[in-house]
Amino acid sequence: MECAAAVRAALVTELTTRWPEGADGLAEMHRYALVPPGKLVRPLLVMWSALSVGGDIDQVLPVAVGFEAVHTGSLLHDDIIDGDLTRRGRPAIHSAFGPEQAIIAGNALFFECFAALGRAASRGMPDERVVAAMRVQAEAGVTACRGALAELSLAGELDTPIEDYVAVARAKTAALTRAACMVGALLGGGRSAEVHALATFGEHYGLAFQFHDDLLPYAQINPSGAAGTDKPADSDLRNHRPTLPVLLAHQRGSTIQRDMLRQVLLGPGDPGIRLARMCELVQATGALTAAQAMVAVHTRQALNALNLVPASVFRTRLADLATSSGDDTAVDSDALAI
Amino acid sequence: MECAAAVRAALVTELTTRWPEGADGLAEMHRYALVPPGKLVRPLLVMWSALSVGGDIDQVLPVAVGFEAVHTGSLLHDDIIDGDLTRRGRPAIHSAFGPEQAIIAGNALFFECFAALGRAASRGMPDERVVAAMRVQAEAGVTACRGALAELSLAGELDTPIEDYVAVARAKTAALTRAACMVGALLGGGRSAEVHALATFGEHYGLAFQFHDDLLPYAQINPSGAAGTDKPADSDLRNHRPTLPVLLAHQRGSTIQRDMLRQVLLGPGDPGIRLARMCELVQATGALTAAQAMVAVHTRQALNALNLVPASVFRTRLADLATSSGDDTAVDSDALAI
Numbered sequence: 001m002e003c004a005a006a007v008r009a010a011l012v013t014e015l016t017t018r019w020p021e022g023a024d025g026l027a028e029m030h031r032y033a034l035v036p037p038g039k040l041v042r043p044l045l046v047m048w049s050a051l052s053v054g055g056d057i058d059q060v061l062p063v064a065v066g067f068e069a070v071h072t073g074s075l076l077h078d079d080i081i082d083g084d085l086t087r088r089g090r091p092a093i094h095s096a097f098g099p100e101q102a103i104i105a106g107n108a109l110f111f112e113c114f115a116a117l118g119r120a121a122s123r124g125m126p127d128e129r130v131v132a133a134m135r136v137q138a139e140a141g142v143t144a145c146r147g148a149l150a151e152l153s154l155a156g157e158l159d160t161p162i163e164d165y166v167a168v169a170r171a172k173t174a175a176l177t178r179a180a181c182m183v184g185a186l187l188g189g190g191r192s193a194e195v196h197a198l199a200t201f202g203e204h205y206g207l208a209f210q211f212h213d214d215l216l217p218y219a220q221i222n223p224s225g226a227a228g229t230d231k232p233a234d235s236d237l238r239n240h241r242p243t244l245p246v247l248l249a250h251q252r253g254s255t256i257q258r259d260m261l262r263q264v265l266l267g268p269g270d271p272g273i274r275l276a277r278m279c280e281l282v283q284a285t286g287a288l289t290a291a292q293a294m295v296a297v298h299t300r301q302a303l304n305a306l307n308l309v310p311a312s313v314f315r316t317r318l319a320d321l322a323t324s325s326g327d328d329t330a331v332d333s334d335a336l337a338i
Numbered sequence: 339m340e341c342a343a344a345v346r347a348a349l350v351t352e353l354t355t356r357w358p359e360g361a362d363g364l365a366e367m368h369r370y371a372l373v374p375p376g377k378l379v380r381p382l383l384v385m386w387s388a389l390s391v392g393g394d395i396d397q398v399l400p401v402a403v404g405f406e407a408v409h410t411g412s413l414l415h416d417d418i419i420d421g422d423l424t425r426r427g428r429p430a431i432h433s434a435f436g437p438e439q440a441i442i443a444g445n446a447l448f449f450e451c452f453a454a455l456g457r458a459a460s461r462g463m464p465d466e467r468v469v470a471a472m473r474v475q476a477e478a479g480v481t482a483c484r485g486a487l488a489e490l491s492l493a494g495e496l497d498t499p500i501e502d503y504v505a506v507a508r509a510k511t512a513a514l515t516r517a518a519c520m521v522g523a524l525l526g527g528g529r530s531a532e533v534h535a536l537a538t539f540g541e542h543y544g545l546a547f548q549f550h551d552d553l554l555p556y557a558q559i560n561p562s563g564a565a566g567t568d569k570p571a572d573s574d575l576r577n578h579r580p581t582l583p584v585l586l587a588h589q590r591g592s593t594i595q596r597d598m599l600r601q602v603l604l605g606p607g608d609p610g611i612r613l614a615r616m617c618e619l620v621q622a623t624g625a626l627t628a629a630q631a632m633v634a635v636h637t638r639q640a641l642n643a644l645n646l647v648p649a650s651v652f653r654t655r656l657a658d659l660a661t662s663s664g665d666d667t668a669v670d671s672d673a674l675a676i
Contacts, residue, residue, distance in 0.1 A: 025491070026484045077445065081438040100419040103441060104486045107415065110448045111479030118473035127465035134472055135456035141449030146364045148442045153363070 003313055007057070011043050014061045015068065029097055029105040030112075033072050038088065038230070042067040044321060045180040045205070046187075049198045052314035055188025059123045063133065063187060066116025067180045070137075073109030074144065074176075075230075076102050081152070084235050113137060125187060133183040140179030147171025155240045158250045158262055165247055166207065174206030181205070181318075197308035198318075204302035205322050211295045214243035217275060218282045234271035237264075237278065244294065246278065249287035257285055299323065341651055345395070349381050352399045353406065367435050367443040368450075371410050376426065376568070380405040382659060383518040383543070384525075387536045390652035393526025397463045401471065401525060404454025405518045408475075411447030412482065412514075413568075414440050419490070422573050451475060463525060471521040478517030485509025493578045496588045496600055503585055504545065512544030519543070519656075535646035536656075542640035543660050549633045552581035555613060556620045572609035575602075575616065582632065584616065587625035595623055637661060 019031045043064035050060040078084070079092040080099050086092055094102035114134065121130045150168045154160055181202030185195040217233040236243050242250070242265060250261050264277045282288050302322045309315050357369040381402035388398040416422070417430040418437050424430055432440035452472065459468045488506045492498055519540030523533040555571040574581050580588070580603060588599050602615045620626050640660045647653050 024484065026480075026487050074445075077441055081441065098490075100490055101487060103415055103419065104483050104490075107412075107445070107448060108480050108483035110445060111476050111483065114452050114472055114476035115480060118469070118476060121469050121473070127469045130469050130472075131456070131459050131465045134452055134468075135459070138449050138452035138456060142364075142446050142453060145442050145446035145449070146362065149364050149367075149439060152436075152438055152442075 004317055007044070007047050007051075008040065010057065010061055011040050011047070011064060011068075012037055014065045018062075018065060026105060026108055029093060029101065030069075030072075030109065032096065033076060033093055033105070033109075034068065037068070040068060041209075041321065042071050042177065042180045044317070045177060045202060046184040048314045048317045048321070049181040049184030049190075049202070050188030052198070052309050052312055052318065053185050053188040053190030053194045055184065055190075056124075059120050059125045060184065060187050062116040062119035062123070063113075063183060066113035066137075067176070067183070069109040069116065070113040070141065071176060073106040073112075074148070076106035076109070078148075079231070081148075082231070082235050082239055084231050086232060088230050110141065113141075120187065129187050129189065132186045136179050136182050136186065140175045143171050143175040144173075147173070147175065151241070154242060156242075156266060158242055158247065158258070158265060160242065160247055162244075162247055162251065165242075165244060169207055169210040169244075170203065173210040174203045177206030177209065178202035194309055197305050200305035201302045201309075201318060201322070204298040204305065208295050208298035208302060208322065211244050211291060211298065215245055215288070215291050215295070218245050218279050218288055234275050237274055238271055240266055245282045245287045245291045248290045249278075249282045249285040252285045252287055252290065253281065257281060342655055345382070345385050345389075346378065348395065348399055349378050349385070349402060349406075350375055352403045356400075356403060364443060364446055367431060367439065368407075368410075368447065370434065371414060371431055371443070371447075372406065375406070378406060379547075379659065380409050380515065380518045382655070383515060383540060384522040386652045386655045386659070387519040387522025387528075387540070388526030389522075390536070390647050390650055390656065391523050391526040391528030391532050393522065393528075394462075397458050397461045398522065398525050400454040400457035400461070401451075401521060404451035404475075405514070405521070407447040407454065408451040408479065409514060411444040411450075412486070414444035414447070416486075417569070419486075420569070420573050420577055422569050424570060426568050448479065451479075458525065467525050467527065470524045474517050474520050474524065478513045481509050481513040482511075485511070485513065489579070492580060494580075494604060496580055496585065496596070496603060498580065498585055500582075500585055500589065503580075503582060507545055507548040507582075508541065511548040512541045515544030515547065516540035532647055535643050538643040539640045539647075539656060539660070542636040542643065546633050546636035546640060546660065549582050549629060549636065553583055553626070553629050553633070556583050556617050556626055572613050575612055576609055578604055583620045583625045583629045586628045587616075587620045587623040590623045590625055590628065591619065595619060 015037055016035055019027055019034055021031065023031075046064035046067050047057070047060060051057065075087065076093050079087055080094045080102055084092055085095045093105060097105070114137065117130050117134055117137070121127065147168055147170070151172055154165070154168065178199050179202070182195060182199040185198040190198065217236075246261065246265065250258055253261060261278070261281050264274050264281065267274065299322050303319055306315055306319055353375055354373055357365055357372055359369060384402035384405050385395070385398060389395065413425065414431050417425055418432045418440055422430055423433045431443060435443070452475065455468050455472055455475070459465065485506055485508070489510055492503070492506065516537050517540070520533060520537040523536040528536065555574070584599065584603065588596055591599060599616070599619050602612050602619065605612065637660050641657055644653055644657055
């Protein structure tokens with residue numbers, strides 16, 4: 001706990017120093033988006049991965065914060081694309097500052113993640129590690145965009161095969177968590193096998209994370225369905241976007257249930273009522289349990305990958321992240337029986 | 339000409355190889371945006387800068403194309419922000435593929451410019467040069483976003499001091515042309531003084547380029563005002579955005595002219611008629627001549643900076659770009675008396 005708290009404190013200091021109060025308009029938007037920080041999952045993936053292979057904390061810190069920047073940039077754009085007006089219970093950036101402004105502010109955060117690599121170089125990180133990390137970040141960024149684009153095309157597509165949905169999640173979500181771990185391992189000076197193992201960990205972690213996130217509106221922890229999630233619980237439904245539990249329910253449902261599912265997904269109707277109805281269908285078809293099982297599978301695969309990383313307090317932190325689904329909703333993870 | 343044609347052909351080959359036909363949805367959008375290529379101004383800035391200090395053509399090519407990618411990414415977003423439905427006489431990406439898709443496709447191009455640096459490394463570019471170039475690209479990207487944000491706040495602001503407008507243009511446009519030249523010089527192995535000189539060249543080139551671009555709707559080459567420009571001639575007017583000639587006209591105009599200017603800029607009224615009216619005001623106040631003089635000043639400063647670069651056919655190409663305003667509208671440049 002001591003160690004985890006210290007690293008988290010260092011991340012928060014790095015973040016608030018990078019985006020101080022009272023700077024210009026761009027910095028003000030970034031500060032609104034980044035401070036106060038969330039659970040800092042991606043920065044922690046970078047830090048624990050780097051430290052688990054012997055990395056230097058000060059050299060890696062800016063890059064860890066850079067991963068929060070790129071993740072936040074994608075959220076700024078996601079909220080525009082999904083028409084979500086709130087984020088973490090506050091007005092989303094595009095609601096507070098305007099959609100044009102939010103597009104631009106998001107773009108700047110993508111460049112910030114490479115500027116962060118430059119700051120690592122200034123702190124003595126060897127050039128060859130910086131270049132290796134840059135390549136991973138750049139490729140992951142393109143892959144995440146490819147995933148975001150593919151996700152748009154899922155709207156209304158209840159016949160999407162589960163493996164196609166997994167491929168979209170792998171690109172949209174897991175590419176960045178994989179890159180966070182891999183970049184940490186590269187900057188930490190990990191051996192090839194360690195870098196590969198941490199990349200595998202990050203990928204399965206990301207898939208478990210996404211599938212857990214998909215479950216939140218249906219997990220009945222909170223009758224409103226909004227338990228702990230950062231975005232409005234009805235966002236995917238409003239966008240006619242089937243997520244893992246919905247696709248599993250469609251796959252497993254009777255003809256009548258499939259028809260009902262289609263009506264609920266495509267609307268019309270009050271989103272709250274549709275969400276409650278979808279909740280019943282996801283449970284009645286056994287999709288909730290099936291989706292939970294997929295979270296468990298990827299969590300296990302993530303933990304297995306860690307076997308190739310030397311045992312340390314840092315490796316334990318990675319395992320802790322994985323077993324709590326590593327997200328802002330850790331309080332809910334018991335109910336998911338991971 | 340021989341040399342210029344060969345480098346241009348190499349750029350086109352690199353571009354079309356990077357984005358082949360028949361790839362996935364993301365690549366299809368990128369190909370639509372990037373092929374057939376325009377005048378490739380930014381890639382040529384990278385190439386001539388690199389070659390003028392002794393760089394290797396094959397190692398630099400991917401990075402030159404990367405600059406076209408990042409520039410194109412910003413255009414994809416600009417067209418959404420400005421509500422421009424066409425680009426180069428074709429439907430803009432957001433018209434053809436959808437605004438959400440265009441946001442994502444633009445984002446991917448920002449990451450592509452760093453992936454391009456990775457490809458340069460694969461072709462033997464030394465790591466320290468790659469890292470130096472990455473830092474310049476990343477900082478320029480953030481600066482360009484800061485400029486784009488500042489530009490939004492100019493809407494309706496006819497009292498904007500000219501120096502503030504120049505600062506916005508320096509950030510929004512000149513940061514990237516400066517970076518293109520500086521990255522070329524760094525990757526080409528230029529000495530510090532050469533890198534600095536080429537950065538200065540690129541900055542003044544970018545300012546001259548932007549101010550020339552601002553003049554196009556008012557240059558009366560073509561009565562429709564759309565002479566050679568890539569975006570609709572009434573775009574800035576539709577967005578109530580004063581550009582250099584409009585600000586100069588406001589600064590120099592009589593009280594009556596200023597009132598008319600404000601009415602024309604803020605509308606309402608048919609954009610075509612407002613554009614013709616603005617044209618008259620820009621000419622009547624002498625703003626056209628004053629703006630042309632500013633283009634000439636920055637062109638001269640760009641050329642002066644080249645004195646610190648060894649004479650070569652490549653340096654001559656840079657000078658040629660500058661004296662033709664270096665953009666897609668070179669045919670118009672005579673009329674601007676640069």
